Amino acid sequence: MEYNFREIEKKWQQRWVAQQTYRVSEDPGRKKFYVLNMFPYPSGAGLHVGHPLGYIASDIYARYKRLCGYNVLNPMGYDAYGLPAEQFAIKTGQHPAVTTEANIGRYREQLDKIGFSFDWSREVRTCEPGYYHWTQWAFQQMFKSYYSERPFPSSAVKAGEQRPKARPIEELEDYFSNHGTEGLDQYGVAQSEELTFTAAEWNAMGWEGRQQTLMNYRLAYLGETMVNWCPALGTVLANDEVVNGVSERGGYPVEQKRMSQWCLRVSAYAQRLLDGLETIDWTDSLKETQRNWIGRSEGAEIVFRVKDSDKSFTIFTTRADTMFGVTFMVLAPESELVQQLTTPEQQAAVDEYLAYVKKRTERDRISDRKVTGVFTGSYAINPFTGEANPIWVAEYVLAGYGTGAIMAVPAHDSRDYAFARHFGLPIVPLVEGCDVSEESFDAKEGIVCNSPREGVEPYIDFSLNGLTIKEAIAATKQYVREHNLGRVKVNYRLRDAIFSRQRYWGEPFPVYYRNGVPCMIPESCLPLELPEVDKFLPTETGEPPLGNAKCWAWDTKEFRVVENTRIDNETVFPLELNTMPGFAGSSAYYLRYMDPHNDQALVSPEADAYWQAVDLYVGGSEHATGHLIYSRFWNKFLFDLGVSCKEEPFQKLINQGMIQGWSSFVYRVRGTNRFVSFDLLEERYDEVNKRSTYFHEGTCCDPVYADISMVSGNVLNVAKIRQWTPEFREADFVTNASGQFLVSQAIEKMSKSKYNVVNPDDICENYGADTLRLYEMFLGPIEQAKPWDVAGIDGSHRFLRKFWNMFWEKDTFALTDDAPSRDELKSLHKLIKKVTEDIEAFSYNTSIPAFMIATNELTQLKCRKRAVLEPIVVLLTPFAPHIAEELWEAMGHTTSVCDAEWPAFDASALVEDTMKMMVAFNGKTRFGIDFPAGADNATIESTVRAHELTPKYLDGKQITKVIIVPGRMVNLVVK
């Protein structure tokens, strides 16, 4: 009987749908397991072979867990809001909803062909009102919350609420009306900046003033901040969306701009985000990436008085030990202190410098690290030396980190060193024996000296000389604390997330403005639906695209969106025109899958209590500093609210490596429409750009992508490429001596724009989904990036055919009920052990060889025994579900193999009658001796000693020691 995968796969895919094989529901009587893939953005290019890699890996695990008796949740959905659909809409006028819908349809069709065990009844789409209702809701809850280390004594506090967490903003309002900001610092309230006001001042502020003040504390707040503004995209971007000074999508320049934007106070959760990493099972590299991104650094804030002035300012340093080496101070150009401290004589120079800095983009700063700066004319008094240090302004100091001001210690900081050298400022070394004539000594090791300097009258009674750096840091911090010169402070690199985007295709904010003050639309009126617009571009007045919507104002009397025509009517207020960023919709989708159709809550307490958190999360590591941070933050917030019962949403995370594509290039002689075979080109190495360039008869040739389907091996199909685009139709192709046109190839990320996309549909068509599944897993470890190469796919397909043939005698399905032999049982249980261990460890690439070996062994034994083959079909089910179902049915089962039971491993099947142990002499010569199975050490030792060992091995020497490695090796130490 032929293995007809096309028929088999079609049949079972239809049957799974008809019988709802993969539908799950909460069942408190059964133990649960939650498997999740990062849901895809449905792009126009469709699915490529890289997408299913993670889906297959998690599907194998989900099916395995189900066979082990777990109630497995394995959902799928779409991250449907996104920039590409919007840009396509701008170009073509096609509504993003229409293209997104079409793309989703295509994705679904492709996914269905691969045979996943998704419960599609739980599908979510981030762009549907029923879904973004809860994205908006969560945002409102953040708006209504502040964060503190501990609650105010007056707050009604439940048990377990003493910990750092988000709390209702009313508690803070209550505190302000009684105490103002006095004593606020002892509660560790997260804030944008430190404000000071009395209760009387608070009460006198009026509603607008109080609302403005509260923005300083809310977890979702409207803030004037420096943002990454991308003029080409017409929107702001979050830090993780900017790579090397250009936008992640499109690669457009990004500049710094001060704008009023919605922000999420992610920084409040920095410590918990860091601590949480210890409790979850992620790879070290991913945890490390997140630690870097959070960037915790312990240091001190120290106050410097300004000379001849009553002003003072605070700096942050991690090197408190270097107080005696400070020779100048530096302010960030954006710092408010700059204007205050600039003297009239220096005003012109400072203004000129600030104008220069403003002109420079983020990219300029990164690409040329010129040393620039200007003196303000003021001096600051060092509290440890009494010296007056000049205060400079320089762009190498960042406004957003620490206090935006530093003390410069050129001897022990390379940036300060470069600055001091450039402007001729003094350099004072503080470590015994260090040489700072050529470069700074940045290492935190050595013995402190010059603190204070010899022969200089000490300003205070304090010395660090003779201490190690570590001791000196601690001693200085203690002195600072005791003498009220500042405070010990922990800083984080992690910034608040900018949450506004000037786009159309995203979640609208459930916010309206009353006298310029943002107010929340009542929860009962959510979701606030995305309005229709006739243009997806910003309005003529520069407002975001939602400004084009005709009906877009909020009627507080009727609680509905009304036509935005009569703002002067006091019951009608304008709505927020920004939309939320991409990460908004993906931040809590795993919770929504638990209870996707609930219109009363994000997730019901019952569903959440049952599914808890994602047990296994599979996705790419490119989300390490984006989605995986935001999602953890979002979940911690919902945990504080009591909505999510687990603090960490993803218990175990596997990063699937990217599958890369082979890109092909043809070379065009510059300025012509003439293409030359790659082997006829002359290679020259370009030292400046560090890459090869190619020349033909002295003219430079430029690489042009050729679609992978037009190339076999490295030979181009010229006839085919002529039909591809007009530019090739008329082109002149210069072939080599054997008449072939060769291309050059490179391994790159698989992408539509690189024309190297391999589509899984073709593989399914030619080899079947089961072969695709096996082959993708066989390619190598899941975590590793690897180029797609179909060369080995025949091997996987051949295995499935051999497997199929084990069950057939010509055209009859021939299974016997005979008792299995010892050898057959051994093959079976070896396989059970290996496959079970491999799946648990996610090393599927090694269990496929195990299947091949077992199949070969059993084929050689001509085994057609039900007792052996039936369990093997179950073992294969996670990997190749279609063929497993077909064989399972042929065996006479009426239920799906998905409801079978994972075979139990019987160790006794692997026990040998004898065990062979190697004998080593001083680790050199070896031979094997057979012992009875289970022999004890004494028996082994006496058997070895009794063995004929002379003269070949002992040669008159004595055995001084016998080392027995159980089951493996007997070591004889001989002298």
Add this chain to the structure above:
RNA sequence: GCUCGAAUGGUGGAAUAGGUAGACACGAGGGACUUAAAAUCCCUUGGCCUGAAACGGCCGUACGGGUUCGAUUCCCGUUUCGAGCACCA
């Protein structure tokens, strides 16, 4: 620059509480069946040496050391590649 990870045949990759390195697959070579091709099956395949034969010898897991009876595995140093962060004070 800092942090983390990796390096094994022609290729993808197996093998770690330290115990016969190269499983399995691809590719390559040879053979069987066939008029032929496809398909299928069998043999060989890290390098070198000895030999009629191999259940013979030597060298081999990036490089140099170390620990050990024994190291792909553990430790130290070097090189190369990859990833993350990068004026974060």
